Amino acid sequence: LTFLGIESSCDDTAAAVVRHDDGTEPAILSSVVEGQTALHAAFGGVVPEIAARAHAERLDGCVEQALLQAGIRLCDIDGIAVTSGPGLIGGVLSGVMLAKGLAAGCGKPLLGINHLAGHALTPRLTDGLSFPYLMLLVSGGHCQFLVVQGVDRFDRLGGTIDDAPGEAFDKTAKLLALPQPGGPAVEAEAAKGDPARFAFPRPLLDRPGCDLSFSGLKTALLRARDALIAEKGGITVQDRRDLCAGFQAAVADVLAEKTRRALALYAQYGPAHPALAVAGGVAANAAIRAKLETVCATTGTRFIAPPLRLCTDNAAMIAWAGIERHRAGMGDVTDLVARPRWPLDSSAPPLIGSGK
Ligand code: ATP
Numbered sequence: 001l002t003f004l005g006i007e008s009s010c011d012d013t014a015a016a017v018v019r020h021d022d023g024t025e026p027a028i029l030s031s032v033v034e035g036q037t038a039l040h041a042a043f044g045g046v047v048p049e050i051a052a053r054a055h056a057e058r059l060d061g062c063v064e065q066a067l068l069q070a071g072i073r074l075c076d077i078d079g080i081a082v083t084s085g086p087g088l089i090g091g092v093l094s095g096v097m098l099a100k101g102l103a104a105g106c107g108k109p110l111l112g113i114n115h116l117a118g119h120a121l122t123p124r125l126t127d128g129l130s131f132p133y134l135m136l137l138v139s140g141g142h143c144q145f146l147v148v149q150g151v152d153r154f155d156r157l158g159g160t161i162d163d164a165p166g167e168a169f170d171k172t173a174k175l176l177a178l179p180q181p182g183g184p185a186v187e188a189e190a191a192k193g194d195p196a197r198f199a200f201p202r203p204l205l206d207r208p209g210c211d212l213s214f215s216g217l218k219t220a221l222l223r224a225r226d227a228l229i230a231e232k233g234g235i236t237v238q239d240r241r242d243l244c245a246g247f248q249a250a251v252a253d254v255l256a257e258k259t260r261r262a263l264a265l266y267a268q269y270g271p272a273h274p275a276l277a278v279a280g281g282v283a284a285n286a287a288i289r290a291k292l293e294t295v296c297a298t299t300g301t302r303f304i305a306p307p308l309r310l311c312t313d314n315a316a317m318i319a320w321a322g323i324e325r326h327r328a329g330m331g332d333v334t335d336l337v338a339r340p341r342w343p344l345d346s347s348a349p350p351l352i353g354s355g356k
C-alpha cells in the first residue's frame with residue numbers, strides 16, 4: 001500500500017508518501033515539510049489568516065515535491081490521507097479541499113485523519129510498536145497521556161488543564177528576551193544555569209491523577225524576573241541561565257512524576273511489554289527526555305522517541321495513519337469535513353463523518 005499524506009493544521013505545510021507492504025518494514029518515500037516560522041515571527045505567534053493563505057499557496061508545490069521525491073505518480077498511489085482536524089480551520093480546509101480534488105480526480109480513496117491520531121500512531125511507523133502502548137504528546141499546542149489501544153481507540157488518561165509545555169517554553173523565552181521558538185533557546189541557557197537557585201512550583205503534584213498545569217509556572221517565572229529587576233534594575237546573563245534552568249527542571253519534574261502515574265494507570269490495560277512513546281517538539285528536550293528515560297528504566301518500560309522530524313508536525317504520520325485505517329477497513333469518506341476541534345477520546349463522536 002502506498003499513501004499520500006497531507007498536513008496543514010497549524011504552521012507547517014507538509015506532504016509525504018509512505019509505503020507499507022505486508023511482511024516488510026514501512027518506508028517513508030518522501031516527507032516534505034515547509035515551516036512558516038518566519039512568516040509569523042513579527043507577530044509573536046501564529047496568525048491564522050496568514051497561515052491559511054500560506055497553506056493555500058504552498059500545498060500544491062509540497063504535494064508535487066513529495067510525489068517527485070518518492071518517484072511515484074498520483075495515479076499509482078492507493079489512497080490519500082489528509083488531516084481533517086483539529087487545528088486552525090483555514091489551514092485544515094485548504095488541505096481537505098486539495099485532498100478532495102486529488103482523490104476525485106484520480107479516483108482514489110480519501111481518508112480524513114485526526115492530527116493527534118497521526119502523532120499517536122507514529123511509533124508504529126518508526127518502531128513497529130504493537131498495541132497497547134502509552135503515548136505522551138508534548139508539543140506547543142498539546143500535552144496529554146493517551147493509551148493507544150487500536151487504530152481508532154485512544155483512552156485519554158489526563159492532560160494539561162491550561163497551557164501546553166511548549167507554549168510555556170515559548171512564553172518563558174519571550175519574558176527573558178530569548179528567540180522563538182523558545183524551547184531550544186531556553187534549553188541552551190538552562191544547560192549553563194543552576195536549577196536549584198529559584199524554587200519554582202511543581203503544579204498539581206499534590207493532586208491525584210495525571211492532569212498537568214503549566215500556567216502557574218509561567219507566572220512564577222515572571223515574578224522571579226520582576227523581583228530581580230526591582231532589586232538590581234535588571235537581570236544578568238547568569239540570572240537568565242538560572243531562571244531557565246529552574247523553569248526547565250520544574251517542567252521536567254512534573255512531566256516525570258505524572259508519567260509515573262500514567263504508567264501505573266496504563267498497567268491496568270495489561271500490556272505484555274509496557275512501552276512509553278513520546279511525540280511533540282518538547283520531546284526534543286534532553287533534560288526532559290533523560291527524566292522520562294529514568295522513569296521508564298525504573299519501571300521496566302520500553303522508552304520510544306521517534307526521530308524529531310517525525311515527532312513534530314509532518315505528513316508522513318498522516319499517510320501512515322491513512323494506511324492503518326485503510327487496512328482496518330475504516331475507508332473512504334466522501335463527506336469529509338474539516339473540524340477545528342476534535343478530541344481523541346474513544347468516547348468522542350465518530351472519528352470521521354459529517355461533523356455530528
Ligand atoms: P501542535 O503540533 O501540538 O499543534 P506545535 O506545532 O507548536 O503544536 P511541535 O511542532 O510539535 O508543536 O513543537 C513545537 C514546540 O516544541 C514549541 O513550543 C517549541 O518551543 C517546543 N520545543 C522545541 N524544541 C524544544 C526543546 N529542546 N525543549 C523544549 N521545548 C522545545
Ligand code: FE
Nearest residue numbers: 119139312313
Ligand atoms: Fe502536532
